Amino acid sequence: xxxxxKSLVAHPLSTFAAFVAVGLVLLQTSCTVxxxxxxxxxxxxxxxxxxxxxxxxxxxxxxxxxxxEWWTTLRxxxxxSLVRRAAGGNLDLQSAAARLLESRAELRIAGxxxxxxxxxxxxxxxxxxxxxxGLPGGSSGQSSAIDTNVWSAGFDASWEIDLFGGQRxxxxxASADYQASVEYRxxxxxxxxxxxxxxxxxxxxxxxxxxxxxxxxALQQDTLDLTLSLRKAGFxxxxxxxxxxxxxxxxxxxxxxxxxxxxxxxxxxxTLLGLDPNALSAExxxxxxxxxxxxxxxxxxxxxxxxxxxxxxxxERQIAAANARVGAAVAxxxxxxxLTGDFGLDASKFNHLFDWENRYFIxxxxxxxxxxDFGRTAAEVxxxxxxxxxxxxxxxxxxxxxxxxxxxxxxxxxxEQDHHAALTEAVASxxxxxxxxxxxxxxxxxxxxQLLDAQRQLLSVQDDLAQSDQAIATNLVALYKxxxxxxxxxxxxxxxxxxxxxxxxxxxxxxxxxxxxEDK
Numbered sequence: 448x449x450x451x452x453k454s455l456v457a458h459p460l461s462t463f464a465a466f467v468a469v470g471l472v473l474l475q476t477s478c479t480v481x482x483x484x485x486x487x488x489x490x491x492x493x494x495x496x497x498x499x500x501x502x503x504x505x506x507x508x509x510x511x512x513x514x515x516e517w518w519t520t521l522r523x524x525x526x527x528s529l530v531r532r533a534a535g536g537n538l539d540l541q542s543a544a545a546r547l548l549e550s551r552a553e554l555r556i557a558g559x560x561x562x563x564x565x566x567x568x569x570x571x572x573x574x575x576x577x578x579x580x581g582l583p584g585g586s587s588g589q590s591s592a593i594d595t596n597v598w599s600a601g602f603d604a605s606w607e608i609d610l611f612g613g614q615r616x617x618x619x620x621a622s623a624d625y626q627a628s629v630e631y632r633x634x635x636x637x638x639x640x641x642x643x644x645x646x647x648x649x650x651x652x653x654x655x656x657x658x659x660x661x662x663x664x665a666l667q668q669d670t671l672d673l674t675l676s677l678r679k680a681g682f683x684x685x686x687x688x689x690x691x692x693x694x695x696x697x698x699x700x701x702x703x704x705x706x707x708x709x710x711x712x713x714x715x716x717x718t719l720l721g722l723d724p725n726a727l728s729a730e731x732x733x734x735x736x737x738x739x740x741x742x743x744x745x746x747x748x749x750x751x752x753x754x755x756x757x758x759x760x761x762x763e764r765q766i767a768a769a770n771a772r773v774g775a776a777v778a779x780x781x782x783x784x785x786l787t788g789d790f791g792l793d794a795s796k797f798n799h800l801f802d803w804e805n806r807y808f809i810x811x812x813x814x815x816x817x818x819x820d821f822g823r824t825a826a827e828v829x830x831x832x833x834x835x836x837x838x839x840x841x842x843x844x845x846x847x848x849x850x851x852x853x854x855x856x857x858x859x860x861x862x863e864q865d866h867h868a869a870l871t872e873a874v875a876s877x878x879x880x881x882x883x884x885x886x887x888x889x890x891x892x893x894x895x896x897q898l899l900d901a902q903r904q905l906l907s908v909q910d911d912l913a914q915s916d917q918a919i920a921t922n923l924v925a926l927y928k929x930x931x932x933x934x935x936x937x938x939x940x941x942x943x944x945x946x947x948x949x950x951x952x953x954x955x956x957x958x959x960x961x962x963x964x965e966d967k
Contacts, residue, residue: 479612480781481774484619484767487839489846491749497857498746503864505919507857507926511745513755515935517927518644521738521920525730526647529716533643536721540639543632550621550628557621561614563606563786572597598800601791601807608786613778619771623764630761633934637757641928643719645921650712651737652917657705658734659913663906664698670885670902671695674895687895694899698906737916740923746857746930749850755931756849762842769835776828782816852929860922867915874912877905 498509514520518530534540574595609615671691677683713731714724753759788810794800817824884901887893927933 478610479615479774481612481616481777482770484770486763487766487842489753489843491753491846491850493748493750495746495749495853495857497854497861501861503861503868505740505742505744505860505864505923507744507746507860509746509748512747512751513745513927513930513932515932517932518640520741520744521644523647523735523738525735526644526738529643529647529720530640533639533720534636537639537719538721540632540635541721543628543635547625547628547632550625554618554621554625557614557618561609561618563604565602565604567600567602569600570597571599596795596797597793598795598797599791599793600800601789601793604786604788604790606786608784610784611778611781613775613781613783616771616774616778620768620775623768623771627761627764627768630757630764633757634761637928637931637933639719640933641924643716644924646712646715646719648737648917648920648924650709650716650731651735652913652920653705653709653712654734655737655913655916656910657702657709659909660698660701660705660906663902663909664695664702666881667691667695667698667902670898673885673889682891683895690895690899694902737920740919744860744923744926746853746926749853752849752853752930753846756845757931757934759842759845759849759931762838762845766835766838766842769831769838773828773831773835776824776831779817779824779827782814785813785815787811787813849929849931853926856922856926856929860919860926863915863918863922867912867919870908870912870915873908874905877901877908881905 494509498507518526574597575593607614671688671694674683674687674691678685678688710728713728716731717724717727720727747755788808790806790808792800792802792805793807794802794805799805880901881898884893884898888895888898
């Protein structure tokens with residue numbers, strides 16, 4: 448490389464400083480094109496229509512925000528342990544964490560692209576001129592090539608100056624994508640805790656139904672023994688005995704599918720914890736009662752839902768990312784400015800390579816402007832705007848779905864309690880009917896068929912009541928899930944346009960000068 452520019456520099460550090468200084472001077476006149484982000488404003492009700500305090504055993508109220516670790520309100524140590532272990536072992540949650548790391552790396556890559564790059568190189572070349580010269584003492588027809596050695600070492604620096612903010616918009620987009628990944632992991636955590644709790648409550652409900660079937664089986668076995676005794680005494684017919692045996696067999700038959708469901712629930716819970724399906728069988732086989740729901744459930748206000756639900760927060764961050772990419776596309780309408788600098792040493796002998804007089808330095812700017820591209824840039828801007836509109840509609844849909852989830856869960860939770868109250872009354876009446884029918888059958892006042900009907904009715908309403916107990920508990924889980932429960936925001940007063948996430952600083956020049964461009 449030519450050395451006629453040696454006089455331009457006195458020291459390598461000063462050359463690099465000059466390179467950076469030129470770039471900083473250009474950046475002082477830079478701007479950021481494209482639309483600045485404004486968080487969407489979505490009008491919602493001031494309160495949930497179905498969140499009213501009633502005389503039911505468990506009521507809901509909007510006076511306070513919902514519990515963060517809502518599963519602890521059920522006061523079941525086994526459930527607390529399962530949720531804690533699921534948070535540490537669930538594979539879907541680990542996958543979301545890996546995606547978060549991937550997004551963090553993409554943000555750092557985007558930030559690094561705003562800074563200059565510096566590379567070093569060293570080379571050796573042996574050049575043969577191919578020109579002949581006379582050999583001493585030889586004939587003039589003989590010739591020899593001239594061999595020249597070239598040793599070189601140096602540094603190359605390049606920097607695309609982000610005069611119109613295209614790269615800053617890409618950093619903005621990467622930052623919003625990272626925040627969306629944070630919210631995705633939170634959404635998985637919310638779903639995970641709800642699924643663990645629901646499966647656990649269903650397990651306890653199934654165990655209760657198994658116990659009810661066994662208790663009724665014992666009652667029906669007593670009835671069968673009674674009919675056998677009366678048959679021996681000649682007070683009834685063989686038909687009564689056959690009917691009693693049929694009822695015992697039918698009740699015993701219900702135990703097998705219930706037992707199968709219990710085992711399958713144990714498998715489901717173990718899988719959620721990232722364990723072998725049978726890993727928790729010994730732990731969960733121990734029968735425990737279904738946890739009681741709290742007397743008062745706080746659900747907060749609909750406006751809080753926009754801040755609490757991770758899926759809504761994620762959708763909002765996706766709008767921010769799409770908006771930033773519109774700006775990056777707009778920046779392609781403007782020219783790109785770059786600086787390239789070379790500093791190095793070269794010599795024909797290695798022992799002279801690092802002599803200061805063998806230095807050279809070249810600094811040259813360049814401009815690249817897409818003046819005519821048959822509408823490609825305009826089409827790219829239109830495409831990014833369409834994507835932004837798509838994400839905005841997805842956000843609005845997420846808000847509506849969230850509001851519907853809460854209202855549906857509130858209605859189901861309240862009405863199931865009314866259903867439960869009616870079934871409780873029915874069970875009490877059915878128990879009286881069985882007791883009366885048994886006495887009247889012994890006295891010969893009624894036939895055996897009436898006693899069987901009373902016992903069947905008792906088994907049916909008791910099983911319905913057990914399922915209602917389970918439904919109330921699982922409806923409560925669905926309510927807490929719809930409210931976005933299961934994670935905690937560090938700043939509960941944060942604005943929607945500022946999701947509360949730990950965003951790593953983008954290593955960009957904007958962080959060195961006026962600060963990284965982020966949605967405020």
